[in-house]
Amino acid sequence: MICDVCQDKHATVYLTQIVDGQMKKVNLCEGCAKEKGVTDPTGFALADLLLGLGSDEKVGGAVDERFCEVCDFTHSEFKKTGRLGCSACYHAFGDGLDSLIRAMHKGIRHVGKVPTRYRATKHFTDQITDLKHRLKIAITDENFESAAQLRDEIKSAEAEFVRAKA
């Protein structure tokens, strides 16, 4: 089993808890468990873990607090309640939230029902996400030829997306 947090190392610490009426399981590698301050799996609130609380919590860290510009909801409020303020919060708290979502769900991209209004664009955004992912791999592999080609494909997909949106 792979660690839910880093998605890389082999998991050796297993946590199971009831969160919000749901049984939650999280598997952590040695390093991530330590980083999250998990020493006693039974005495640890999983929600806190998933929401990023733990030994690395800054003391009195009101400075540089992230907040949602649309609804003024703060990141520390989110850590406290596990709920977000509005739909724009998903963008405001982007990176940290994404790894949290990854740990909670089967995938990170929606594949189910799409409201009619979004159906025209969903295809393109999925395509663009795919291309960007492949581009990242190409760059890591120093495969510059295919990276250039992927960049072109992304450009044209984005143009089509804009057209579809209009």
Place this chain on the structure above:
Amino acid sequence: MMQFNTILKNPAEWMLSTGPCGEIVISSRVRLARNLAGLSFPGWADEEDRMLVLNSVKPAIEELSEMRGAFSSDLRDLSAIKKQVLVERHLISREQAAKGPGSAAVMNRKQTLCVMINEEDHLRMQSIKAGLNLSSALKMVDKVDTKLEECLDYAFDNQHGYLTACPTNLGTGMRASAMLHLPALVLSEQINQVIGAVNKIGLAVRGLYGEGTEALGNIFQVSNQHTLGEHETEIVARLEKVVRQIVEHEQNARESLFEERRPMLDDQVGRAYAILRHAHIISTKEALNLLSMLRAGVELDYFSPDARGVIDILFMEIQPAHLQIRAGRKLGAEERDILRAEIMRDQLKTLSEPGRFPPSDREDPGSDTTTGGRVKPPEPPAENPESDRRGKGKDNDE
């Protein structure tokens, strides 16, 4: 609009009918969470925004053909006990019951479809079907969602799907669940193994009313944990497949209990029958656990098959808020226990004695002791001395 009392007088359709695998699967539910674009989620919204949501969403729901003659109410207009009745019927959640301005519930006449407004999300719509019927429950609620989508602007993005107040509901916003009655898996102590296996494949198991991990009346809910990254129909198909496997395990466990531990089974069903027919004070917990044994007894031919309907309705009727509505006033815990016992005695009056209670076992007190030592009864330990004494007294009298 339907009166609240009409709801109370009539059991929900899913309680009355028997669906596929009805002997084990009590009901199937599918809930969708939706929010309106551009407005804060209910937990963060101010009163003005909450009312705005209520006033745009409620008329849209009431106009649905599915909601003709529906019951519709602002939750502020309902007493605490009435709200609790809706919770006990799984129509609204505990959180919604506690909510303030702008919270409302709309439900159809058959109590198979319920939309909650301003709970954790702006909208939570739920369908309930009898038995194992997840895909038809999904179809029903999906249709309503598609209709509402035409006039409501949902918060959605292509990456994350339907945007919800809690990231655990993100994506499909769908929670599908089946309520299972698993007395044989509990009696044969296989239940933890089953729960462990189910948890491992991304499904959650919990008790009758959420949070509490304790499974009152041997009733368990199995539901999906993940909502993002998998299609609604895939989630439902996977859940349905697992539920079918659990049903099969329960059936096997029932058969082997019947074949290999018949005296114990006779004893459990017999005790449940005797206590429920003659008790004058009984707690919810004891009552649910004994009703569970009666229900199992029906499936194993101790009673006639039509007894299940009465038993299933009792599961609901003996819960605290239902009792208080019946009494027409607030009742203390002891008063509830007395009324509960009274209802049980009355409703089960016509239920004839368990048909497979072999007289030979009663004549031999020795066999009784061995059975008792070999198998753990499902009741809490506190009750055992009392039931034991009763059993022995009967033996001596004969």
